[in-house]
Amino acid sequence: MASDKRDFVVMVTGGGAYGEYDFNTAAMIRDELPQRVDRPGKRCIRILRHPVDTPCTYDWGIEAMDEIWSGKAIAVGEEAPVEIDLALHMGMRPRYPGYCFETGARREGYKHPGEDGKYYPRELVDGNGPWAQLPEYLYSGFNIEQIISSVGDRLPGLDLKISHDAGWYFCEFEFFSSLANAKLKRNSSNVLYLHVPLHRSKDAIATGARVATEFITAAVEQIEAHQQGVRL
Structure with a gap:
């Protein structure tokens, strides 16, 4: 779980333009997030924005997640690297009008080439590859159903759902690599993934930023509850 430093430090990534879309609301929402969430009597949450819009390449998914962890x-705005407590990754899901809170990710089975033409690197899982001994499916360490309930209580009326297929x-x-x-x-599983909708009006992006902020806050509250011995 989190380290002993004063702030909870969160790194946030957001997807870049892909396919038929010349924008990605995930990156737009990332850029609207507050730098800090102050909580009276509790440790502040410090939100860091990754400077690169996530491209559709395996190399980036491997190298960037290695750097982050x-x-x-x-x-963005930092002069030196920072050790994080939690990572939130976001992508755009055009065909669903609401917010999908993902629970986990598959190790392999990725058939599509990246935008650089490269395919899934089998050396990750073959022989003595770095992922060879990992389970075929890794799960976020958070109780996502409980998080959705918490976010829904704070932001009523929004379309929020749990997703078991990222x-x-x-x-x-990217989710599995992280x-x-x-x-x-x-030895952590403090990783979150949020799929956000296509809508990119000013109000829609502001709403997305509120959802992401409450997602982070609810996750940090779970970390605190775990540290206090509360069973989730």
Whole structure:
């Protein structure tokens, strides 16, 4: 779970333009997030924005997640890398009008080439590959159903749902790569994934930022409850 430093530090990534879309609401929402969430009597939540819109490539999904969980990634506005407690990744799901809170990701089975033409690197899982001994499916360490309930209480009237299928595309690959790196480097599963809708009006992006902020806050509250011995 979280380290002993004063702030909870969260790194947030957002998907880049892909396919027929020349925008991605995930990156737009990431850029609207507050830098801090102050909580009277509790540790502040510090939100860092990853500087790169997530591309649809396996190389990026491997290298960026390694940097993030090795404490080597430098966020927007930062001069030096920071060790994080939690990662939130976001992607755009055009065919669903609400917010999908993902529970986990598959290790392999990714059939599509990246936008750089490269396919899934089998060396990750073959022989002595770094993921060879990992389970075929990794789960977020959070009680996502409880988180959705908490977010829904704070932001009533929104379409929020739990999802057990992150799409078997680059969103899911990024999610698994982050879970894998968190597990291997930090023995952690403090990883979240949120699929956001297509709508990109000013109000829609502001709503998405509120959803993401409450997602983060609810996750941090679970970390605190765990540290206090509360069974979730």
